[in-house]
Amino acid sequence: MFNKRTKIKALLSHGVVDQEVVVMGWVRTFRNNQFIALNDGSTSQNIQVVVPLGSVDEALLKRITTGASLRIEGKLVASLGKGQSVEVLANLIEILGDSDAEKFPLQPKKHSLEFLREIAHLRFRTQTFGAVFRIRHALAFAVHQFFNERGFVYLHTPIITASDAEGAGEMFRVTTLPMDGSAPRNEDGSIDYKEDFFGKSTNLTVSGQLEGELGAMAFSEIYTFGPTFRAENSNTTRHLAEFWMIEPEMAFCDLEDNMNLAEAFVKHLIGYAMEHCADDLAWLDTRLAEEEKQKPQQERQEMGLVEKLKFVLDNDFERITYTDAINILLQSPAYKKKKFQYEVAWGIDLQSEHERYLVEKHFKKPVIVTNYPAKIKAFYMRMDDGCEPGKETVAAMDILAPGIGEIVGGSQREERLERLEARMEEFGIPVEEMSWYLDTRRFGTVPHAGFGLGFERMVQFVTGMGNIRDVIPFARTPKNCEF
Ligand code: ATP
Numbered sequence: 088m089f090n091k092r093t094k095i096k097a098l099l100s101h102g103v104v105d106q107e108v109v110v111m112g113w114v115r116t117f118r119n120n121q122f123i124a125l126n127d128g129s130t131s132q133n134i135q136v137v138v139p140l141g142s143v144d145e146a147l148l149k150r151i152t153t154g155a156s157l158r159i160e161g162k163l164v165a166s167l168g169k170g171q172s173v174e175v176l177a178n179l180i181e182i183l184g185d186s187d188a189e190k191f192p193l194q195p196k197k198h199s200l201e202f203l204r205e206i207a208h209l210r211f212r213t214q215t216f217g218a219v220f221r222i223r224h225a226l227a228f229a230v231h232q233f234f235n236e237r238g239f240v241y242l243h244t245p246i247i248t249a250s251d252a253e254g255a256g257e258m259f260r261v262t263t264l265p266m267d268g269s270a271p272r273n274e275d276g277s278i279d280y281k282e283d284f285f286g287k288s289t290n291l292t293v294s295g296q297l298e299g300e301l302g303a304m305a306f307s308e309i310y311t312f313g314p315t316f317r318a319e320n321s322n323t324t325r326h327l328a329e330f331w332m333i334e335p336e337m338a339f340c341d342l343e344d345n346m347n348l349a350e351a352f353v354k355h356l357i358g359y360a361m362e363h364c365a366d367d368l369a370w371l372d373t374r375l376a377e378e379e380k381q382k383p384q385q386e387r388q389e390m391g392l393v394e395k396l397k398f399v400l401d402n403d404f405e406r407i408t409y410t411d412a413i414n415i416l417l418q419s420p421a422y423k424k425k426k427f428q429y430e431v432a433w434g435i436d437l438q439s440e441h442e443r444y445l446v447e448k449h450f451k452k453p454v455i456v457t458n459y460p461a462k463i464k465a466f467y468m469r470m471d472d473g474c475e476p477g478k479e480t481v482a483a484m485d486i487l488a489p490g491i492g493e494i495v496g497g498s499q500r501e502e503r504l505e506r507l508e509a510r511m512e513e514f515g516i517p518v519e520e521m522s523w524y525l526d527t528r529r530f531g532t533v534p535h536a537g538f539g540l541g542f543e544r545m546v547q548f549v550t551g552m553g554n555i556r557d558v559i560p561f562a563r564t565p566k567n568c569e570f
C-alpha cells in the first residue's frame with residue numbers, strides 16, 4: 088500500500104501534528120546519526136526525519152546514505168529545530184533502495200551546472216533542478232490554461248512533414264532508406280525518394296504554423312504546443328536542436344491584436360509561476376544572486392530574479408518599429424564608440440548584440456519590434472501598405488526579453504492570394520506543392536495572425552537559468568544526444 092504515504096509538500100503545508108504518517112523519499116543528508124533530510128520531489132523543501140537515539144541498529148543506520156530511498160513510519164510533531172515547523176519522529180525505517188555513498192555522484196555539496204549536465208539523469212534530485220523542472224511543469228500547465236480560458240482549440244500539428252517551405256531553420260531528414268549507399272537512385276544519381284517510406288522526401292517539423300493556419304481558418308483560434316526540431320549548428324546558450332514551441336494562430340486578428348495577445352500570454356505565464364512556485368522561485372533567486380556576485384560589477388544584472396519578474400508583470404512592453412530600432416542604435420553611444428561587432432544599417436537582421444542593447448541598455452524592459460524589412464522575413468508575412476520603394480516592410484513582430492533576446496516571433500499573415508503567390512515566387516517556393524496552404528486564401532480568406540514562443544526560452548526567463556541546456560530535461564545540441 089504505497090498510496091497511504093503523504094507527500095512531503097502536503098505534510099509541510101497542512102500536516103496535522105501528533106498524527107501517524109508514512110513518508111517516502113530520497114535522503115539528501117544524514118547528520119549526527121540522527122537527522123535525515125528527506126526529499127520526494129513534491130517541493131524544494133526537505134522534511135526532517137528524527138531517528139530517536141538507540142532506536143535503530145548500527146547496520147541499518149549505515150545504510151542511510153545520501154541518495155538512498157526510504158520508507159518511514161512515524162509521528163508528525165512540531166519541530167524544535169530551526170528552519171522547519173514540523174518533523175517526523177521515526178518509529179520504523181525501511182530502506183527501499185541503497186545508495187553506495189562512495190559511488191553516488193551527487194554529494195551533499197555545491198556542484199557546477201556543467202558537471203550536473205553530465206549527470207543529467209540524476210540532476211533532478213538537486214535543489215536547483217528540482218525547482219527548474221517544477222516551474223517548467225507549472226508553465227506548461229499555464230499555457231493550456233491561458234488558451235483554454237480564451238476558447239482556443241489545441242491542435243496537434245504533425246511532427247513529420249513534407250514541406251520545407253517555412254525556412255525557419257535547417258531540417259532533420261526522416262527516412263527509412265539504407266545509409267550504406269544502396270538507396271535507390273534517379274537517373275541523374277540523386278536519391279529516389281519515391282521509394283522512401285512516405286514516397287517523398289520528409290523531415291522533422293521546424294514549426295507547426297502552416298498547419299496551424301489551416302486550423303485557424305475553421306476554429307477561429309487554435310494553438311499548438313509541441314516539439315520542434317532545427318538542425319542548426321549554432322552552439323549558443325539559446326538554441327537547442329529539439330525544443331518545444333507554442334504557436335497560437337488567430338483568424339480575424341491583426342498585428343496589434345497579435346502583440347496584445349503575446350504580451351498578455353507572457354505575463355500570464357510569469358504571474359502563474361509567481362503565484363504557484365514561490366518557494367522554487369525564491370530558491371532560484373538566491374542561486375542567481377550568488378552567481379551574479381562572481382561576475383564583475385558592470386556585467387551584473389540590476390534586478391534580482393523575482394524583482395525582474397514582478398517588474399515585467401507590472402509594466403507595459405515597449406513597442407517600436409524596426410526603423411525606430413535602427414535609428415536608436417545609430418544614435419547610441421555604443422555605436423558611436425564602435426562597440427558593435429556587426430554593422431548597423433536599415434535592412435540588416437538585428438544581431439543579438441543589437442537586441443541586447445535595445446532591451447538591456449536602452450529600454451531596460453521587454454521590447455516588441457515591429458515592421459521588419461520584407462527581405463529578411465518569411466514569405467507568409469503580410470506586406471505593409473504604402474511603403475517607400477526599396478523600403479518594403481512586413482507586419483512582423485518579435486518580442487525581445489532581457490537576458491534572453493528573442494522570445495517570441497510572430498506576424499500578421501499575408502491573406503491576399505496574389506500577394507502571397509508573388510512572395511512565394513520571390514522566395515523560390517514551389518506554388519504547386521503548397522496548393523493546400525494556398526487554399527486557405529482561395530476559399531474564405533480572412534486577416535489572421537499568430538506567433539511562436541520558444542518554451543525553453545520562457546523557462547529560462549522565469550528561472551533565470553543562463554543556459555538553455557539547463558531548462559530541458561535532456562538537451563539535444565550539436566554532437567550531444569546523451570540519455
Ligand atoms: P533566433 O533568431 O533566436 O534563432 P528564430 O528567428 O529562428 O530565433 P523563430 O523561427 O521565430 O525563431 O521561432 C520562434 C521562437 O522559437 C523564437 O522566438 C524562439 O523563442 C524559439 N526558438 C527558435 N529557435 C530555437 C532553438 N534552436 N532553440 C530553442 N528555441 C528556439
Ligand code: MN
Nearest residue numbers: 255256317319
Ligand atoms: Mn533561428
